[in-house]
Amino acid sequence: MAQAHGIEAEGLVRTFKGGIRAVDGIDLRVEPGEIYGFLGPNGAGKSTTVHMLTTLLPPTSGTARVAGFDIVKEGPKVRTAIGAALQEAALDSLLTGREHLNLQCALHGIPRSERRARSQELLERVGLTLAADRKVGGYSGGMKRRLDLALALAHRPTILFLDEPTTGLDVQSRSALWGEVARLAREDGVTVFLTTQYLEEADALADRVGIIDHGHIVAEGTPAQLKAQIGRPTVEATPADGATPEAIARILERFGEPTGGSAKGVAVRLEHGVSDLAGIVRALDSEGIKLENLALHAPSLDDVFLAKTGRSLEGAEEEEAEVEA
Amino acid sequence: MSALAQVGYVARRSVLRTARQPANIIFPFVFPTALLAVTSAGLSPATKIPGFPSDSFLAFFLAFPFIQGALFATMNAGTDLARDIQSGFLNRLALTPLRGGALIVGQLGGIAVLAFIQNCYYLAVGLIVGVRLESGIVGGIVLIILATGVAIAFGALGAFFALRTGSGEAVQGLFPLLFVGLFLSSMNLPRNLIEADWFRTVATFNPISYLIEGLRSLIITGWDWEALGLAFGFAGLLAAAAMVLANWALQLRLTRT
Numbered sequence: 336m337a338q339a340h341g342i343e344a345e346g347l348v349r350t351f352k353g354g355i356r357a358v359d360g361i362d363l364r365v366e367p368g369e370i371y372g373f374l375g376p377n378g379a380g381k382s383t384t385v386h387m388l389t390t391l392l393p394p395t396s397g398t399a400r401v402a403g404f405d406i407v408k409e410g411p412k413v414r415t416a417i418g419a420a421l422q423e424a425a426l427d428s429l430l431t432g433r434e435h436l437n438l439q440c441a442l443h444g445i446p447r448s449e450r451r452a453r454s455q456e457l458l459e460r461v462g463l464t465l466a467a468d469r470k471v472g473g474y475s476g477g478m479k480r481r482l483d484l485a486l487a488l489a490h491r492p493t494i495l496f497l498d499e500p501t502t503g504l505d506v507q508s509r510s511a512l513w514g515e516v517a518r519l520a521r522e523d524g525v526t527v528f529l530t531t532q533y534l535e536e537a538d539a540l541a542d543r544v545g546i547i548d549h550g551h552i553v554a555e556g557t558p559a560q561l562k563a564q565i566g567r568p569t570v571e572a573t574p575a576d577g578a579t580p581e582a583i584a585r586i587l588e589r590f591g592e593p594t595g596g597s598a599k600g601v602a603v604r605l606e607h608g609v610s611d612l613a614g615i616v617r618a619l620d621s622e623g624i625k626l627e628n629l630a631l632h633a634p635s636l637d638d639v640f641l642a643k644t645g646r647s648l649e650g651a652e653e654e655e656a657e658v659e660a
Numbered sequence: 661m662s663a664l665a666q667v668g669y670v671a672r673r674s675v676l677r678t679a680r681q682p683a684n685i686i687f688p689f690v691f692p693t694a695l696l697a698v699t700s701a702g703l704s705p706a707t708k709i710p711g712f713p714s715d716s717f718l719a720f721f722l723a724f725p726f727i728q729g730a731l732f733a734t735m736n737a738g739t740d741l742a743r744d745i746q747s748g749f750l751n752r753l754a755l756t757p758l759r760g761g762a763l764i765v766g767q768l769g770g771i772a773v774l775a776f777i778q779n780c781y782y783l784a785v786g787l788i789v790g791v792r793l794e795s796g797i798v799g800g801i802v803l804i805i806l807a808t809g810v811a812i813a814f815g816a817l818g819a820f821f822a823l824r825t826g827s828g829e830a831v832q833g834l835f836p837l838l839f840v841g842l843f844l845s846s847m848n849l850p851r852n853l854i855e856a857d858w859f860r861t862v863a864t865f866n867p868i869s870y871l872i873e874g875l876r877s878l879i880i881t882g883w884d885w886e887a888l889g890l891a892f893g894f895a896g897l898l899a900a901a902a903m904v905l906a907n908w909a910l911q912l913r914l915t916r917t
Contacts, residue, residue: 390917391751410917414755425748429680430673441669442756444661470680486752 340403341365341526342388342494347397349383357383359550360397365528365543367493370520372541373530374636380550381530382422385498388528389419402494418487419496424479428472432463432482435471436489443490457485461515477508484515494526495519501536513540534636546640553643562634564642569594569632570615571602575625583626586618600628666762667769670753674770677740688732688778692725693785699724703848713850714880719791723875724847725782726807727868731838732778733771733811738818738831741767745826745913760910764903768815775811779804786879794882802888803878809895810871814838816902823909845869867894 342365349358358380365371375381386392388401390410399406402416426435436454445453458467461481466474471482480500487495497516501509517540519525531537537544538558546554546561554561570590572583584593584601590611591603605611612631619626640646678684700718707717714720744750753763783800793799821831844859845868854860863869874891877884 389755391754392915393917407917411757414757414916417755419755421748421751423748425752427673427677427744427747427749429677434673434676438669438673439752439756442661442666442753442758444757 339367340400341367341369342371342399342401342528344384344388344399345397347384347387347399348395349380349387349392350395356550358387358394361547361550361552363545363552363555365526367526368520368524369542370516370527370529370540372537372544373528373547374532374534374537374544374640375530375547376532379547381532381547382498383550384547385419385421385496385528385530389417389421389496390414415490416492417494417496418490418492420480420483420487420498420500421496422498422502424476424483426471426474426479426482429470431468431470432458432474432478432485433467435482435486439486439489445490453489457488460488461485462511475508477504477511480504480508480512481515484512488519492525494528497527497529499530499532501531501533509536516540534640538636544636546636546643548640548644554639558636561636561639564639567591567605567608568634569602569604570612571597571600571628571630571632572615572619572626573597573600573628573630575627578624578626582622582624583619586622586624587615589618590615600630602632661757663759663762666758667766670758670763670766671769671773674740674767675773678736678770678774684732684736685774688729688736688774689781691732692728692782695728696721696725696782696785699848706849709849709853711850711853716791716880718786718789719880720876721848722782722786722791722879723872724842725785726779726803726875727810727842727847727872728839729775729778729782730807730811730814731835731842733775734814734818734838735832735835736774736818737767737771737815738822738834739828740770741819741822742826742828742831745822746828750913754914754916760914761907764816764819764906764910767819768812771815772808772812775808775815776804779807779811782807791879793878794880795878799878799883803875806875806878806888806891806895809892809899810875813895813899813902816899816906820902820906820909823906823913826913841866841868845872847872867898870894 342363344361344363347358347361348356350356361384373381373384383392387394388399388406390406390413393407401413404412404416406413433454436457437450440450440453458464461484463478463481463485466478471479474482484500501512504512513536516527516529520527529540541558543555543557544561545552570587572587574580574583580601587601587603591606594602594604609631616629700721704717706712707715783804795802818831818834821834825831844862845866846863851860851863851869854863870890871894873887877887
């Protein structure tokens, strides 16, 4: 399933009624066979971008090519090349899993003689063989998501769009879906455009990550590159009973600049990285300061988000929720 | 893939959906026949009004269930489409090569199958309770074709409302409105025997009157070409207009490029 084209977008804008610019000039490039994580809080513009790239929504301005086809001028060709599992698992609760797959295969023009085998293959692939002839209304959230993924793969697309595929799933279902998505990219060469609001999902799955906030891409790169932009790790010391945070802060400040920690702890970004840790322990010990906990934090994508937007991803979620309310 | 094949796939799903929702089947069968029984028992003395066109009110009123059944088609077609919009299933279909027109026609295909079965049932009930078809067996076939056409026309209207509003509740809100339209027609009395001027005027301008009168003519008159022409004409006009509107609403709803 190797392919020559991925996704390219230039200046993609989508404005809604009232002048709201949900997507405000996005440029991105996803290489063939790559898993691209599109990370951002609710309302950041992730789904609107996916709707435009999957041809469901025309852009207000800007251009994009998906699988080598223009999303505005060659919509039907784009749709032939892509598969998509959008935010809500859009299924018919009255049909069985197998009926869904048969319908999807039929509408994509897969010959009748191949349909049954293709449906069975996909059911096996997503682990729904036993539930294949049950109505979807009785499926769990994880089963619905897996069926959604199978439907998106029915016509063997070269590019797959997954819009928050694991939202609301338990850890086990999430992990199973991650495994399948990774396999699709690594073994079948499918290009995956994955939107998520979970940092660990982008970190675990994506080859490259684009961080979107208020319709803009504020950072882009591999998870390692993005974290490296933030640079050094932080260390956080939580005083045991009797020790004062001020005393700890005085010592830690010798090793780096203060940064946000938990309510009880004191944190600094280490000037020389992990190698400072031994010195910190010795300094605290020589002053006789007792600690409840000493933790080393490697930079996370949340740190990247914080550095680029001035907010943590979690805080941004709450802020967006307030705006929506 | 041909548009006809696409219509077939969507229609098959529509039939499956309908068959798996008992309420969608039971109500169109039970309510119209119950109303037929109650109304024809209560209004049977109306046959003694000079000029009443039949000596059996049951035969006169038998056209009613066909129209009420068609109104149920409006609701079923509309609420099914509205559910697809709300659940995002319409977007899933939009990502396939499915043509917009095939989606609407396919959806109505399912309605047509149910309506056909309903209409055979209403006719069978009428024949069992002693109604004699003045137009004979061929008239019975024409009756079922006309009534199924009316159901398709109303179904397209339901699809239009669903596509415009995206809400099953809005489609259900349409049902009482159409039901009022049914009562303000020549459903209970021939128009020339309606004494209240305003009612007679409303019934005369109400297209449902002509649909009922066409169906009724096959039962109590025989071959009344004028009544049949008007009924087929209005059904065709309504179907065409509703299909055009539904297709337009679909284009607005589906913004795919």
